[in-house]
Amino acid sequence: MKKFFNYLFTRSSNFLFLSAILSSTFLILSFFYLGFNYPEFLFNETNIIKDEAHSPRFQDFTLLGKFYLFSGIIPNSLFLILIYRMIKFLLVTFLIKFILVTFLQSLGIVLGFIFSDKNLYRFKEITDKLEKSLIKNKPKVYKALKKKIKKDYLMPISIIIAATILALAILFQ
Numbered sequence: 001m002k003k004f005f006n007y008l009f010t011r012s013s014n015f016l017f018l019s020a021i022l023s024s025t026f027l028i029l030s031f032f033y034l035g036f037n038y039p040e041f042l043f044n045e046t047n048i049i050k051d052e053a054h055s056p057r058f059q060d061f062t063l064l065g066k067f068y069l070f071s072g073i074i075p076n077s078l079f080l081i082l083i084y085r086m087i088k089f090l091l092v093t094f095l096i097k098f099i100l101v102t103f104l105q106s107l108g109i110v111l112g113f114i115f116s117d118k119n120l121y122r123f124k125e126i127t128d129k130l131e132k133s134l135i136k137n138k139p140k141v142y143k144a145l146k147k148k149i150k151k152d153y154l155m156p157i158s159i160i161i162a163a164t165i166l167a168l169a170i171l172f173q
Contacts, residue, residue, distance in 0.1 A: 017078075020075040034064075040062075
C-alpha cells in the first residue's frame with residue numbers, strides 16, 4: 001500500500017486529473033450500460049421484491065454491483081490528492097509571501113526609526129564628544145577606540161543589509 005500511495009503522490013497533477021476524470025467516466029458509463037442492458041449482473045433478481053416503492057438493499061446487489069457501489073472511492077481519492085496539492089500551493093504562494101512582505105515592511109519601519117536623521121545626528125554628537133574627550137585625556141587610546149566605534153557602528157548596518165538582501169532573494173527566488 002505504501003508503494004502505491006508513493007506512486008500516486010509522485011504523479012503530476014495533470015496525470016491525476018485525467019486519470020480521475022477517465023476512471024469516473026468509465027465507471028459511470030459501464031454501470032449505466034450494465035444497469036440498462038444486463039441488470040442481472042448488478043442485482044440478484046430473486047431477492048428483489050417487484051414493488052415500485054421498494055429500493056434495492058445492500059444484500060440485493062451482486063459482487064459486481066457492490067464493486068460499483070464502492071468504485072467512486074477511486075476517482076474521488078485522486079481528486080482529494082489534487083485538492084490537497086491546490087490548498088498547499090495556495091498556502092505556500094500567498095500566505096508565506098504575505099508573511100514575508102509583512103515582516104519586511106515592519107523591519108523597514110523599525111530600521112527607518114533607528115536610522116532616522118534625528119538619531120544619526122544624536123549619534124554623531126555623541127561620537128564627536130567622545131573624540132574630543134579622548135583627544136584631551138588619552139591620545140594613545142584614541143586610535144583603537146575610534147576604530148572600535150566605527151566597527152561597532154558599521155557592523156549592525158552590514159548585517160541588516162545582508163539580511164535584507166537574503167530576504168529579497170528568498171522572496172523573488
